[in-house]
Amino acid sequence: xxxxxxxxxxxxxxxxxxxxxxxxxxxxxxxxxxxxxxxxxxxxxxxxxxxxxxxxxxxxxxxxxxxxxxxxxxxxxxxxxxxxxxxxxxxxxxxxxxxxxxxxxxxxxxxx
Amino acid sequence: xxxxxxxxxxxxxxxxxxxxxxxxxxxxxxxxxxxxxxxxxxxxxxxxxxxxxxxxxxxxxxxxxxxxxxxxxxxxxxxxxxxxxxxxxxxxxxxxxxxxxxxxxxxxxxxx
Numbered sequence: 001x002x003x004x005x006x007x008x009x010x011x012x013x014x015x016x017x018x019x020x021x022x023x024x025x026x027x028x029x030x031x032x033x034x035x036x037x038x039x040x041x042x043x044x045x046x047x048x049x050x051x052x053x054x055x056x057x058x059x060x061x062x063x064x065x066x067x068x069x070x071x072x073x074x075x076x077x078x079x080x081x082x083x084x085x086x087x088x089x090x091x092x093x094x095x096x097x098x099x100x101x102x103x104x105x106x107x108x109x110x111x112x
Numbered sequence: 113x114x115x116x117x118x119x120x121x122x123x124x125x126x127x128x129x130x131x132x133x134x135x136x137x138x139x140x141x142x143x144x145x146x147x148x149x150x151x152x153x154x155x156x157x158x159x160x161x162x163x164x165x166x167x168x169x170x171x172x173x174x175x176x177x178x179x180x181x182x183x184x185x186x187x188x189x190x191x192x193x194x195x196x197x198x199x200x201x202x203x204x205x206x207x208x209x210x211x212x213x214x215x216x217x218x219x220x221x222x223x224x
Contacts, residue, residue, distance in 0.1 A: 036213075044202055044218035046161075061212040095160055099151060099208075100172055102160035 002026035004096050004103035012090075012110050018083040022096030022103060023076070030054050030074050037070060037081045039092040040105070047092075052079050086110045114138055116205050118216030124224040125195045133219045135205035137186040142209070149208040152181055152190045156201040164203075165190065197223070 008020035022035070029035055034051040041047070050060035052070045060068050064083070072079040083090060093105045115138040125131050141148045152165040163172045165181035168188060178193045192199055200223060205216040 040155075044220070046204060046206070046215040046218070048206075048213040048215070059211055063212065097161075099166070100163040102162070105160050 002098075002101045004098070004101055006094060006096050006103040006106040008094075008106055008108070010107055010109060012086055012108060013112055014087055014110055015085055018081070018086050018090065018108055018110075020081040020094055020096075020106060020108075021078055022080070023078050025077070027101075029072060029077055029079060030056075033098050034059075035072075035079050036097050036099075038095045038097055040095070041092045049081070049083075113212055114141070114207055114210050114214050116207060116214055116216040118203075118205055118219050120219060121217065122220045122222065124222050126224050127195055127197060129195050129224075130191065130193045131195060131221070132192075133190045133203055133205075135183075135188045135190070135216050137188070137207060139210070140185045141188075141207050142185060147209075148184065150181075150183070150188050151206050151208070152179075153204045153206060154199070154201050155204070156198075159201075161204065192221075195221070 003025045005023045012018045032054045034053045036051040037049040039047050050070050052058050058070050067084045069082045088110050091110045093107045095105045096103045117136045119134045141150050148168050150168050153161040155161040164175050164179050169181040180191045182189050202218045202220050204218050
């Protein structure tokens with residue numbers, strides 16, 4: 001069974017970096033598919049942030065400009081999100097996903 | 113960016129009632145490879161989103177066949193033929209034809 005699990009701090013200070021890990025079990029991330037980070041803001045709004053493909057290429061939402069980086073550690077079957085210079089507007093629940101498989105999500109609050 | 117307009121924002125239904133949700137795109141979602149990458153997701157309270165329908169009308173494995181998707185180009189519909197209590201939550205359409213991938217604003221399905 002394929003499972004994804006996010007981990008990382010639930011509280012980040014403004015201007016700092018948000019770093020999250022997605023650990024994947026049951027499927028090797030280099031075997032196929034794009035592996036995305038998606039966030040849900042308070043309310044219902046959902047935003048696709050970007051993905052890293054099975055080959056290691058990345059595609060980011062231009063709305064995040066140069067603040068975002070998605071990388072991976074193939075030896076650990078994990079991929080990572082780094083979002084720099086966060087503001088309170090980055091407060092959201094963050095999901096890693098492969099469209100048909102999603103992590104449980106991690107709520108991140110940006111506050112001093 | 114592609115704008116997905118989902119209607120209605122809220123839907124009240126009784127158990128057994130059939131309902132439909134509309135998702136209209138600001139541009140055609142037909143990819144140059146001939147596929148139309150329009151998915152439907154359901155997020156139940158306290159749960160991550162779940163893929164229901166992909167490529168407009170293909171039912172994800174394990175999803176009850178009371179869910180069906182239809183449409184083409186810019187106009188898409190999710191139909192639930194006989195709402196059950198477990199169907200309550202927020203439904204999203206999401207397109208992955210054009211980057212950045214974008215979501216509809218969501219339709220909350222409630223019990224009447």
